[in-house]
Amino acid sequence: MMSERDSPGRRRSPLLPRIGGIQASITAALSMMVLITILFMSVASYNVTRRVLVDTAQEYTAQLVTQLRASMDSYIANMKSIAEVIHRDSNVRRYVSEAEPGADVRESVFSLLNSVSQTRDDISLLMVAGTTGAPVFHDDGLRMNPAVTLEQQRWYRSAANAGGEPVITPAQVQNIIADRYRWVISLSRTMAGGVLLVDLNFTIIEDLLASVQLGNRGYVFVVSETGALVYHPQQQLIFSNLRDERIAEVMAIGRGSFTAGYGPDEQIYTVAHSESTGWKVVGVNYVEELLADARDVLVLYVLFGFLCFVLVVLLSQLLTVRISYPIRRLRESMKAVEQGNFDIQVDVRGGAEVVDLSRDFNIMIGEIKSLMRQNSARQAEMRQSELKALQNQITPHFVYNTLDSIIWMAEGREYERVITMTSALARLLRLSISQGNELIPVSAELEHVENYLTIQRMRYSPEKVDFHIEADPAILRLKTLRIVLQPLVENAIYHGLRTKDQGGHIVVRVFRESDTLVCEVTDDGVGMPVDIARSLLNGDAAASRLKEATAGRARSGRSGESSGVGVRNVHERIRLYYGEAYGLSFESELGCGTTVIVRQPVLEKGLEST
Amino acid sequence: MKIGTTIAASLFTIMIAALITVFVVRSLMPAQENSYDIVVVVKAMSPDMEFWQIVRAGIDTAAREFGVEPRVTGPWLERDIADQMRILSEIIDERPDGVILAASDYEALAPLADRVVAAGIALVTIDSAVASDAAASFVATDNLRAGERAGEAMAAVLPEGSTVAIVSHIEEVATSIDREYGALRGLARRGNYNFLGTYFSENTLELAYAHAERLMNEHPDLGGIIGLNETSTVGVARAVRDAGKASQVRVVGFDHSQEEIAFLEQDVIQALIVQKPFNMGYVSLRTMIDVLEGRAVEQFIDTGSELVTRENMYDPVFQQLLFPFFDPAR
Numbered sequence: 017m018m019s020e021r022d023s024p025g026r027r028r029s030p031l032l033p034r035i036g037g038i039q040a041s042i043t044a045a046l047s048m049m050v051l052i053t054i055l056f057m058s059v060a061s062y063n064v065t066r067r068v069l070v071d072t073a074q075e076y077t078a079q080l081v082t083q084l085r086a087s088m089d090s091y092i093a094n095m096k097s098i099a100e101v102i103h104r105d106s107n108v109r110r111y112v113s114e115a116e117p118g119a120d121v122r123e124s125v126f127s128l129l130n131s132v133s134q135t136r137d138d139i140s141l142l143m144v145a146g147t148t149g150a151p152v153f154h155d156d157g158l159r160m161n162p163a164v165t166l167e168q169q170r171w172y173r174s175a176a177n178a179g180g181e182p183v184i185t186p187a188q189v190q191n192i193i194a195d196r197y198r199w200v201i202s203l204s205r206t207m208a209g210g211v212l213l214v215d216l217n218f219t220i221i222e223d224l225l226a227s228v229q230l231g232n233r234g235y236v237f238v239v240s241e242t243g244a245l246v247y248h249p250q251q252q253l254i255f256s257n258l259r260d261e262r263i264a265e266v267m268a269i270g271r272g273s274f275t276a277g278y279g280p281d282e283q284i285y286t287v288a289h290s291e292s293t294g295w296k297v298v299g300v301n302y303v304e305e306l307l308a309d310a311r312d313v314l315v316l317y318v319l320f321g322f323l324c325f326v327l328v329v330l331l332s333q334l335l336t337v338r339i340s341y342p343i344r345r346l347r348e349s350m351k352a353v354e355q356g357n358f359d360i361q362v363d364v365r366g367g368a369e370v371v372d373l374s375r376d377f378n379i380m381i382g383e384i385k386s387l388m389r390q391n392s393a394r395q396a397e398m399r400q401s402e403l404k405a406l407q408n409q410i411t412p413h414f415v416y417n418t419l420d421s422i423i424w425m426a427e428g429r430e431y432e433r434v435i436t437m438t439s440a441l442a443r444l445l446r447l448s449i450s451q452g453n454e455l456i457p458v459s460a461e462l463e464h465v466e467n468y469l470t471i472q473r474m475r476y477s478p479e480k481v482d483f484h485i486e487a488d489p490a491i492l493r494l495k496t497l498r499i500v501l502q503p504l505v506e507n508a509i510y511h512g513l514r515t516k517d518q519g520g521h522i523v524v525r526v527f528r529e530s531d532t533l534v535c536e537v538t539d540d541g542v543g544m545p546v547d548i549a550r551s552l553l554n555g556d557a558a559a560s561r562l563k564e565a566t567a568g569r570a571r572s573g574r575s576g577e578s579s580g581v582g583v584r585n586v587h588e589r590i591r592l593y594y595g596e597a598y599g600l601s602f603e604s605e606l607g608c609g610t611t612v613i614v615r616q617p618v619l620e621k622g623l624e625s626t
Numbered sequence: 627m628k629i630g631t632t633i634a635a636s637l638f639t640i641m642i643a644a645l646i647t648v649f650v651v652r653s654l655m656p657a658q659e660n661s662y663d664i665v666v667v668v669k670a671m672s673p674d675m676e677f678w679q680i681v682r683a684g685i686d687t688a689a690r691e692f693g694v695e696p697r698v699t700g701p702w703l704e705r706d707i708a709d710q711m712r713i714l715s716e717i718i719d720e721r722p723d724g725v726i727l728a729a730s731d732y733e734a735l736a737p738l739a740d741r742v743v744a745a746g747i748a749l750v751t752i753d754s755a756v757a758s759d760a761a762a763s764f765v766a767t768d769n770l771r772a773g774e775r776a777g778e779a780m781a782a783v784l785p786e787g788s789t790v791a792i793v794s795h796i797e798e799v800a801t802s803i804d805r806e807y808g809a810l811r812g813l814a815r816r817g818n819y820n821f822l823g824t825y826f827s828e829n830t831l832e833l834a835y836a837h838a839e840r841l842m843n844e845h846p847d848l849g850g851i852i853g854l855n856e857t858s859t860v861g862v863a864r865a866v867r868d869a870g871k872a873s874q875v876r877v878v879g880f881d882h883s884q885e886e887i888a889f890l891e892q893d894v895i896q897a898l899i900v901q902k903p904f905n906m907g908y909v910s911l912r913t914m915i916d917v918l919e920g921r922a923v924e925q926f927i928d929t930g931s932e933l934v935t936r937e938n939m940y941d942p943v944f945q946q947l948l949f950p951f952f953d954p955a956r
Contacts, residue, residue, distance in 0.1 A: 043639065161891065162892070163891035163892040164891060188945065189940065189945050189948070189949045191940070194888075195884070197887065197948075197949050199949065232690060232693060233690065233691060233693075244942060245942070250687055251946050252684075252902070252904040252905060252946055252950075253687070253904075253905065253908060255946060255947075256902060256905050256929075256930060258905060258908065258909070315651050318650050318651055319651065322643055322644065322647040325640070325643045326640050326643070329636045329639050329640055333633065333636050
């Protein structure tokens with residue numbers, strides 16, 4: 017039994033594992049498992065890594081901005097303490113309050129400012145200005161910018177409004193010194209009608225902030241309490257609207273951190289708030305840069321997943337070979353069995369299940385084999401008994417009829433004929449009842465039919481039944497199935513000659529036609545229609561109609577019946593014995609007689625017993 | 627199924643898996659897109675040339691943002707035109723991905739600009755145009771607009787009917803032509819002014835000073851002088867101050883040197899038109915990256931200019947412009 021899938025017309029591609037095959041199933045199952053695991057693990061670990069990286073960066077940035085804020089606060093605190101020192105100095109007080117301070121007072125103010133400025137390099141300018149006198153700077157070489165007045169300055173106005181408290185003015189260009197424009201953070205404080213100014217060099221703050229590295233794109237900026245930019249590395253771009261900064265969000269959050277933007281521009285803002293200045297130091301990180309490591313982890317997972325997949329494929333191959341190879345061998349054995357070879361013992365090594373399967377297979381094959389042997393033995397037996405039954409069918413009719421004739425002759429005291437007939441019958445019976453071979457020499461068969469014809473001629477009359485036997489002496493030793501001719505001759509007499517008024521002639525011819533032994537029984541009787549002749553051989557419903565017709569013609573139901581049975585028996589026996597190719601055939605013509613032809617194979621020696 | 631086909635099928639499956647893996651890994655790897663080799667050729671490398679220092683600061687800011695590392699080169703001084711030509715032709719031989727060029731001469735650099743593009747190098751010009759339309763984009767101050775602003779600023783401080791002169795730098799230089807044309811248009815838009823003419827300083831203080839001095843002597847009714855670049859403005863302002871005519875002769879100029887700022891504070895100069903070199907540098911590199919990545923860019927990008935007066939010069943927005951953090955002289 018070939019399954020359709022294996023038929024040559026639908027051969028699958030040799031490259032693809034068969035869908036539903038063991039390997040495909042194993043590979044699919046294992047791959048699915050590995051892929052789901054890897055996917056789950058990589059997503060989970062990416063998220064964990066991402067969170068850790070972001071948290072770390074945020075923590076680091078928070079520390080950084082806090083530190084920057086503290087540094088800036090310390091600069092401011094330092095400015096305040098310097099201002100305090102100057103503020104407390106008695107000479108300074110005298111200088112700012114007196115209408116016309118002496119040169120010695122001015123000189124001592126100068127030396128104070130100068131010495132203070134010497135101690136620190138972050139001080140850009142120290143100035144004390146009185147109500148009337150010229151301002152005193154920490155450096156004698158500095159001149160007042162003739163184009164400006166102190167009162168115009170923002171820091172001056174802020175200090176005047178603060179009423180003696182120190183005021184911090186964020187980064188601005190200090191232009192009160194001629195030919196010098198420096199970025200400073202100013203501390204200004206009014207005192208007794210005058211003002212003192214401490215300028216912190218903004219470069220120091222700027223360098224501090226600009227030197228901070230938050231990845232490649234990250235940066236730090238500072239906003240004042242009003243939300244104005246104190247420092248931003250891209251201040252110009254922001255002023256030109258080439259860039260936005262999230263100042264409103266920074267002001268809203270006050271301190272802490274928030275995330276903004278999306279995709280490659282996703283940023284983390286970390287805000288530190290300075291209490292002393294009200295400024296906010298903001299660190300900006302780009303998430304994409306932080307996640308470079310997380311991406312590496314993901315790549316690692318993908319590569320690991322690939323490795324696992326390769327392992328899965330190899331493993332499934334190994335499993336497949338272990339599982340499907342024995343199965344394939346088992347299947348090959350089954351195919352051999354399908355083609356009729358039952359002498360197979362499967363010896364398949366493999367999994368326990370497969371070993372069991374092959375053992376069961378072997379048991380099954382053995383069972384089938386013995387069943388078949390039993391079956392053929394029984395068939396042979398049946399055929400034997402059938403043959404016997406067929407042979408036995410012949411004799412009783414004839415014996416009855418012959419004995420009837422003998423009685424008839426004995427009543428007529430024709431003792432010579434009784435003796436002849438009885439001895440012929442005896443010889444006939446001896447041949448019929450002799451046990452042993454189904455096959456007998458042609459000579460014996462001819463002797464048998466001769467005895468029979470002798471009896472029949474005597475029963476009727478020599479005129480009515482005349483016979484003639486022709487046989488090539490070379491074929492007398494060939495084997496024929498026994499009691500083949502007698503029923504045919506009987507049929508010829510009953511159907512061909514008996515109803516013919518003037519009697520007839522029967523010719524029995526035996527000859528060889530290449531490998532076929534041919535016996536012909538020809539009568540010159542009334543003949544019969546072809547369909548009746550054919551139905552004689554078939555023995556079906558048509559045959560029973562024929563029997564009635566023949567019976568009518570024969571005016572003797574009993575004998576007609578017997579002859580039909582006899583012819584059919586001969587035909588069936590030959591076919592049973594030799595096969596469908598052999599048997600009887602008729603040539604008949606109404607009024608001209610009938611020829612029955614018997615074909616049997618010429619048996620070679622050794623093939624005779626089947 | 628034979629063992630051989632099973633192995634082939636496995637190899638096939640593994641191969642497909644490998645392809646998918648490579649694809650996924652490549653999509654996960656950070657794109658190395660911005661590893662472009664970009665060369666910036668400025669007009670002057672000298673640290674005294676504040677304008678170009680600020681351009682470089684803008685370029686540096688953009689470089690950091692876009693992850694590129696451009697090389698900046700150029701002649702020591704703006705007048706070394708031959709030097710710039712030599713440097714540019716050397717760069718063409720190096721076949722970088724892109725060149726940002728500030729041409730120091732409108733005509734002389736044109737063939738080289740053509741050669742840059744012919745060599746398959748992307749070209750963006752900044753500040754000064756060249757006589758070639760090879761560049762993908764020109765990033766500069768809109769000098770016509772800047773000139774107009776100067777004219778309008780002069781008109782704002784000068785009654786109608788006054789006499790005005792222009793001192794420009796070099797004749798036949800694109801910036802000079804555009805600013806002059808713009809200034810006249812700005813003036814005309816605000817009223818009728820008596821225009822004396824345009825005089826060229828050849829980029830020297832002395833010549834500018836001499837022109838202004840002569841104009842003041844020859845035309846006692848002179849109401850104002852417009853200086854079209856830094857040198858011309860400073861020369862004019864010095865002459866006005868020295869002649870003691872600061873209250874009579876109004877000066878409107880370009881750029882923002884420390885001296886000009888002092889003159890602005892002293893009310894010798896009434897207004898300065900300030901360009902935005904930082905933006906110029908930043909935008910030029912950003913535009914170059916757009917070009918290299920195949921995005922559409924505009925033929926001309928105006929980086930803008932600001933009108934700075936004595937009143938607004940210390941506004942936070944202008945402080946940064948006038949006194950950039952990057953000032954090396956600070």
